[in-house]
Structures are given as structure tokens and as C-alpha cells.
């Protein structure tokens with residue numbers, strides 16, 4: 312909420328003018344019934360002044376139009392300005408959220424905060440504040456005017472209008488929780504729809520349509536029911552307001568007619584009075600409306616602030632260490648790591664020097680990907696565990712640290728744009744020659760030449776669908792383009808056939824040697840790692856074997872066994888694995 316008031320305070324001058332313009336509009340509007348009343352009285356008297364009233368009306372109408380334009384413009388501008396700043400801040404903070412937070416929270420939920428909640432906040436800033444000003448200025452001055460016209464008439468007719476205020480407030484109290492429920496159910500509905508549509512292939516393959524439809528219908532029905540309640544309430548509200556205003560009008564006609572007959576009131580003033588009843592009904596209703604939008608926007612602002620104030624990735628811890636931009640070494644010393652109380656890695660140590668190739672092997676769930684995440688500080692390692700060029704990575708600013716690594720993740724991501732853009736994503740200024748070179752190393756050149764538009768072919772929904780192996784190699788080309796000194800491959804060749812894999816590893820090796828890059832490669836396939844300078848076998852979070860491929864083969868452990876079985880498989884498939 313602070314953010315709100317801080318913002319309003321910072322822009323108080325603009326708010327002041329906007330609200331002043333609004334108050335002026337309200338004031339001028341209050342004059343209209345009075346002028347109208349004088350006009351009628353002038354006619355009944357047969358006065359010649361009647362013509363001038365037309366001009367006064369016209370003047371008032373023009374002034375109201377201009378002022379109304381002024382406050383709408385000011386209010387709108389301010390609300391959009393606040394919204395603009397908040398949205399920017401929100402997005403910036405989302406980009407800095409730690410990975411663990413993003414995994415915990417539903418992406419759909421974060422999206423809802425960025426859209427629905429932002430909208431609720433903006434609505435309050437425009438309509439809520441207008442309503443609030445109206446309630447105060449219009450409400451109070453109308454009552455004063457009615458009292459001064461004839462206080463007895465006011466007392467006689469105002470009862471039902473007071474009921475309007477009570478009803479409006481009660482109504483908002485009922486409708487607010489209902490509104491929130493409807494929003495929540497709507498969130499659930501979109502979440503389900505999104506889940507089912509993106510999983511449509513799997514659910515069709517297993518003929519799950521009837522079950523999925525049933526689940527969807529459950530939520531759909533819930534949404535229908537809660538919304539129906541809302542419609543019912545809203546449906547009752549407006550007509551009953553009209554009825555109450557009608558009763559007030561009738562009361563004032565009855566009582567007013569008596570006053571006119573006794574000569575205590577003129578016809579024109581009775582007409583003015585009845586007009587004021589209509590005017591008064593608006594701030595009474597706005598009372599309820601304003602409280603509702605206020606409550607809603609407060610709830611929304613809280614949801615938005617939750618993200619903005621969530622704990623963020625810390626760039627680095629003091630003291631900040633100078634680190635030379637040339638890669639020299641990457642070292643893990645007794646690295647242990649736990650997630651949610653579970654030990655994932657236990658006392659892992661290795662030392663990778665520039666130009667070396669490190670292979671990492673191990674069963675599924677051994678902690679290999681976690682190790683990569685720690686190296687890039689996507690997860691926070693403990694102090695004094697991982698060193699880059701001899702400096703603790705916790706003391707290196709994140710943006711500096713990550714500039715050393717070119718990661719090809721296990722679940723690589725391609726954007727719906729051209730192949731060229733996808734590859735250049737890691738370094739947009741890369742030349743076409745550099746891209747072609749990377750494509751050659753990734754063994755993609757022949758396939759790309761067969762695409763209708765070569766590198767300019769669109770991938771994804773609107774273009775060609777790439778095979779798993781092709782996507783992996785695009786991701787590798789992207790990493791090569793980046794010119795970063797340490798290439799991290801997380802099972803990056805798993806979907807590539809063994810023949811292509813062999814070609815690719817040979818080229819990659821040559822590229823690494825000639826450009827002085829280091830490679831850390833996670834793989835389940837022995838053939839991918841035979842070219843490594845040394846291999847680390849991680850089993851259940853600890854290092855089970857460490858050494859050159861030759862040494863490990865002789866040792867007869869996990870690596871050697873895997874080699875045996877994969878060589879056999881290779882022989883059956885007609886391919887051969889060379890050391």
C-alpha cells in the first residue's frame with residue numbers, strides 16, 4: 312500500500328489539479344437543476360428572461376465538457392504512468408527471481424498477477440479515485456443544497472435515498488468476496504485449459520479425452536455457478552436502486568405539491584429538488600463501488616508486491632573480487648549441497664584448467680544437472696566451495712560469472728523465430744560466417760541446406776518442426792556462437808544418433824583445442840566422453856570415480872561396465888566406438 316501513497320505523494324500536484332477539475336465539474340453540474348428550476352419559474356411568471364437561460368445552459372455545458380476532458384486526461388495519464396512504472400518494476404524483478412521460486416510458483420499465477428491484478432490497480436487509480444471525489448464533493452454539496460432549498464422537503468423524501476447508501480455498502484461487502492472467488496476459479500479454469508491444450512498430444516495418444524473433458528467440465532461448472540451468483544446479485548442491485556429513487560421522487564412530489572399549494576415553494580424549485588434526488592443517487596451508489604474497487608486493488612497490489620519484494624538472486628557477496636576475464640581454471644573443493652533438507656551432492660572436488668575437457672557421468676538423479684546449476688549460481692553454493700580463476704564464485708558479480716559459461720541445458724529452449732535468430736540468440740552481433748561455422752561444427756549444415764529457406768527457416772508453430780536431435784544441435788550451435796570460454800553440455804547429444812555424435816564430438820574437440828575453450832560434458836553415453844581429458848563419475852551425489860578414460864576403463868568400475876555394455880550394443884547396431 313505504501314507504494315500507492317508514495318506514488319500519489321510524489322505526483323500530488325497532478326492529482327491536485329485533476330481532483331480540482333473534477334470538483335469544479337461537480338459544482339457546475341449542481342448548478343444545472345437550479346438554473347432549470349429558475350427557468351421554469353420564469354416561464355410560469357411569463358418572464359422575458361427565459362431566453363437568457365438557454366445561453367447560461369449552453370455556457371455551463373461547454374465548461375463542464377472542457378473540465379471533464381481535463382480531469383479524465385489527467386487521471387488517465389497518472390494511472391497509466393503508475394501502471395507503466397509498476398509493470399516495468401514487476402517484470403524486472405521477475406527476471407531476478409531465483410530459479411527455486413520460479414519452480415515453486417505456477418507460471419500461470421505470475422502471469423495472472425502481471426495482467427489481471429495490474430488491471431485492478433489501474434482501475435482503482437482512475438475510477439476509484441474519481442468515485443471517491445464524487446462521493447465527497449457531489450454527495451455533501453447536494454445535501455447542503457437540498458437542505459437550503461427546503462429542509463422539510465428534504466427530511467420527508469430522503470429516507471429511501473439513505474437506504475440506497477446502506478444497500479450499496481452491504482452489497483459491496485457481499486460482492487467483494489464473491490468477486491474474488493470468481494477470479495480464483497477463473498484462474499483455475501485457464502490453468503486447466505492451458506495444461507490440457509499443451510499436453511494434447513499425450514492425452515490423445517492415451518485416449519484420455521473423456522476424462523479430461525470431465526475434469527474440465529467440473530471447473531467450468533464451478534465457474535458458471537459462482538458467476539451466476541454474481542449476476543444474480545448484480546441483477547437485483549440496479550433495479551432496486553431505481554425503485555428506491557422512484558419512491559423518494561414520489562414522496563417529494565406528494566409533500567412538495569402541498570408546499571406549492573400553500574405558497575411555501577415554487578414549481579421550479581420542486582423540479583430542481585427532484586433533479587437533485589437523481590444527482591444524489593450517484594454518489595450513494597459510488598460509495599459501494601469505490602469501496603469495492605479499493606478493496607480489490609488493495610488485494611491486487613499485495614499480490615503484485617509479493618513478487619516485487621520476494622528475495623532475489625544476490626549478485627555477489629562482499630567483498631567483490633576482481634577476476635581476470637581470461638578463463639584459467641574452475642575448481643570445486645569439497646562441494647556439498649542440499650535442497651529442501653535432502654543431500655544432493657556430497658564432497659565433490661575437481662579442477663578444470665583452460666583447454667581441458669571434463670566428462671561427467673552417473674546414473675539418473677545423481678546430481679549432475681545440480682552441479683551445473685551450482686557452477687552458474689542458479690543455485691547458491693556455500694562459501695569457499697567453487698572457485699573460478701582462483702576466486703570464490705560467491706564474490707564474483709553474477710553477470711561477470713555467467714559470462715564465462717555457455718550452457719546447453721538438458722531441456723533446451725527454441726524461440727518461435729528463424730534458425731538464424733535462435734542460434735544468434737547468445738550473441739546477436741555474430742556474423743553470418745560465424746553462424747555457418749557453428750552450424751558446421753554442430754553437424755547441422757546438411758540438414759539446414761535442405762530446409763526451404765536455409766538458416767532463415769522459421770522454427771516452431773509457424774515453421775518447421777525440428778526433431779529432438781536437431782533441436783539439441785541448434786542449442787549447441789547457439790552455445791558455440793557465444794564465444795564464452797567454458798561450454799557446459801548437459802546431456803546435449805542424447806537425441807543424436809551415434810554416427811552424427813561421433814562426427815560432432817570430433818569437430819567440437821578440434822574447435823575447443825584451436826580456440827582454447829574448455830568443455831564440461833554430462834553424458835550417459837561412454838562414446839561421447841572418450842575424448843575427455845578426465846572423467847568424474849558421480850553416484851548418489853558423491854564422486855565414485857575420477858581419472859582419464861583409459862585409467863577408468865582399466866579400473867573396471869561404473870565407467871568400464873557402461874563401456875562394455877555400450878560397445879556390445881554398438882556392435883549389434885553396426886557402429887563401432889573408438890578410443
Ligand SMILES: Nc1ncnc2c1ncn2[C@@H]1O[C@H](COP(=O)(O)OP(=O)(O)OP(=O)(O)O)[C@@H](O)[C@H]1O
Nearest residue numbers: 414650651655674675676677678679680681682721
Ligand atoms: N528443485 C529441486 N528440489 C528438490 N530436489 C531436487 C530439485 N532439483 C533436483 N532435485 C533432486 O536432486 C537430485 C539430483 O537431480 P539432478 O537433476 O541433478 O540429477 P541428474 O544427475 O542431472 O539426473 P539426470 O541424469 O536424470 O539428468 C534428484 O534426486 C532430484 O530429485
Ligand SMILES: [Mg+2]
Nearest residue numbers: 679680681721
Ligand atoms: Mg540432469
